[in-house]
Amino acid sequence: MLVLYNEIHQYSLIAIQKRVCPPTLSLDLIHKNCSAREFPATLANMPLTPIKKRLFLGYLNASSILVFLAYGTCLAQDDYPSRPINVVTHTSPGGGTDATARSVMVGTKLALNIDMAVLPRTGAGGIVAMNYVNNQPRDGYTVLAITPSHLFAIARNQGPLRIEDLVGVARATDDPSIVMVRADSAASTLEELFEMGRRRPIKWGTTQIGGGDHISAATLAKVANTKIAVVPFFGGGEIVTNLMGGSIEAAGLNLTEALDQIRRGDFRALAVMANERLAVIDHVPTTVELGYDTVYSTVRGYAVLKGTPENRIRILEQGMLQGMHHPSYQDYLRGAGLSRNAIAGQETWNAQINQLYLEARQAMVDLGIIR
């Protein structure tokens, strides 16, 4: 089942590069980092006879040498972005991270006037993606989509990056976990659920062991002095199915994953693992109100690595924020049942990355997973 999900791939980069540099032109002399973009655009718009074309190509070669010589000054005047930007994701196409990235890209492409592509580097809870990004130049053309998975991996000291290497660009979604049971469950409040767990362990569905979903559930159980038996699944869809089918008794699910089930009354939301209540289900208390300060949310945002020029990060941030305010992304948020308040710029997001990391480390230390 997992193998089938892995059959995923990305070719758009090749296609996009073709679009930027038509193969009919011998542009190899022009360094790709420089403003090669104008040349094909000019040529494409020019009706040329074969002879003129040859002349033009000669001129082009001459000018390309000039451009090549001028490369050194290129960085100084900085025409970023001048070639496609890649967004590296850690999940297969179709997952929440992929869909979010693609919807953000629609408006960002327009704002930055440049093509963007999603590069999935799936596996190992983001480590494969972080390895890939770590091996790319830190020039603002490779953007990493980050989720709590990445921060948990870093907190476990897995993968090539340390927390200081990440520089947040912008935040796209904030989707808190909601503790849910099936509507026919004996527990109608969080406290009743925990009381059940004190008699025998609650069957609790989570995603991968050691990931944020598992750690937050384990922390909540520890704080509440109750017992849970963790049943891991590959993704939220499976957890919904199994909670519905009765194989598990409780789970922390996002609004994106289970809004329909709550609305139809199939699932009962017991508590939102956040500081503030959610507007769509404002009758549901938060864990903080109930006296447990364990919060967990699927936040998705974008980051580059330390060493990327400051002005480029600023341009990228503005572009991505414009993309997030574009109707395409707003429609996506509405379709997925997500809040618009999640959209945030570098300052807020960067602070949150660090805070999430510290919380992840602390939780794992408390549970004895790391020292």
Place this chain on the structure above:
Amino acid sequence: MLPTGFDFAISALANPFVLGLIGLGTLAGVLVGALPGLSSSMAVALLLPFSIYLDPIPAIALLSALYCAGTFGGSITAILINAPGAPPAVATAFDGYPMAVKGEAGRALGMAAVASVCGGIFSVFVLLFTAPVLARIAYSFGPPEYFALAVFGLSMLASISREAPIKNLIGGCLGLTIATIGVDLTTGVERFTFGVAELYGGIHFIPVLIGLFAVTELLSQAARLGKETHSITLAALKLPTREDFRRVRGTIARSSVIGTLIGVLPAEGGTIAAMIGYNEAKRWSKVPEKFGKGAIEAVAGPEAANNAATGGAMIPTLALGIPGSATAAVILAGLQVHGLRPGPYLFEEQPGLIYSIFFAMLIANVLFLLIGLAGAKIFSRISLVPATILWPMVFALCFVGAYGLEQSMVDVWVMLIAGLLGFVLKYHGFGPAPIIMGLVLGGLIETSLAQSMIIFDQSWTGFLSRPVAVIFFVLALSSIFSSPIRMLFRSYMNKMAKKT
């Protein structure tokens, strides 16, 4: 009286632009499906950003058409060059390629097209009429049921290919072993990864597939070069006869039902459906000994099943918002990008959209039947290309396919190693089918068992409390013991006949 939304769907689709998009999607799907390593889920993901600029109905029509046609496309290369274009086409290669070698490429391709369309159309109708009801099946499948399903799948191991049963079992164990590579879901422990991050997620299925089938075949062809000359007559271009179709009627019907039901199970999809379709075709066949040597039922069985799984996979996707396959997951994202929320509400609030998807899939099925039948005569000429020219080209394609999956060299190495391994194993009389079966089911069987044991508080008797699981266990037992019992019964009857 037409149902609400019916006329809306007709008017939305009866538009040259939308029909053109469906046609394009179908053509692109067949091509993408046919190339090993390029799959319909990738093509759909690539079209997703483009579809954002379209209105919701043309966008979803385009994506669904691509999905339907992509599944069929995989059979073309499976039959012609033993390189299944997509995982669901694996089982088609078992007998499709032997048919092409025998000089019956056209017959196999034509049968694949017809069986695919029958399966596809059947599942699309099931989607339209029973989706909200049938989608509930997805809920009744928890880890114990998946475990039982996987056990049922493995019960076919010994008989899946024509080699000796014991060798099939050994091959299956090899596949199961390969499936243990990666981070274990229930413990988080890394197994056989040797610190290579690319292996954390396990060995990808597609490079192994390309290696075991195409590279192994290339090496065997190379070993035979100069030893035997192989002349294929123009009979290769002949399409299946009416007699052929009469023979496979039952197989297609059975596989369509199996494929639709398996397709409904989230994340199961075409590959397992095709495997079961193949095995059931064999079990019900009057001439099971011909399977593996180019039996026409053996092409119809898996092809009807894997295309039926496309409609099946759309059922939970649309009715519950839970994707039934990798490609359906991308289509689900496509719906969300348009601000639509698949789920039980979709059927009540947007009947027009549901009908549009239905008609788009229907049109795509009819179109790829035309492409498939007209193309069969053209494509089958590939089997006339001399091996010394054809196979080097296939080899290049293998590299592209394995690398293209995730632009990872690790996958290319996996493909080459799988190819060498497959060649050595083939030389010693092992077929690829059991290895693939073990690899497909290995992860599922282990994960679902571990999950089940947590759910049952580590008590095996828990399985007995799950009726669906018990049914699959009984099916598995009957599949294992049916042939020895039949043999015993026959020898007993013979003895009785002698006595009297």
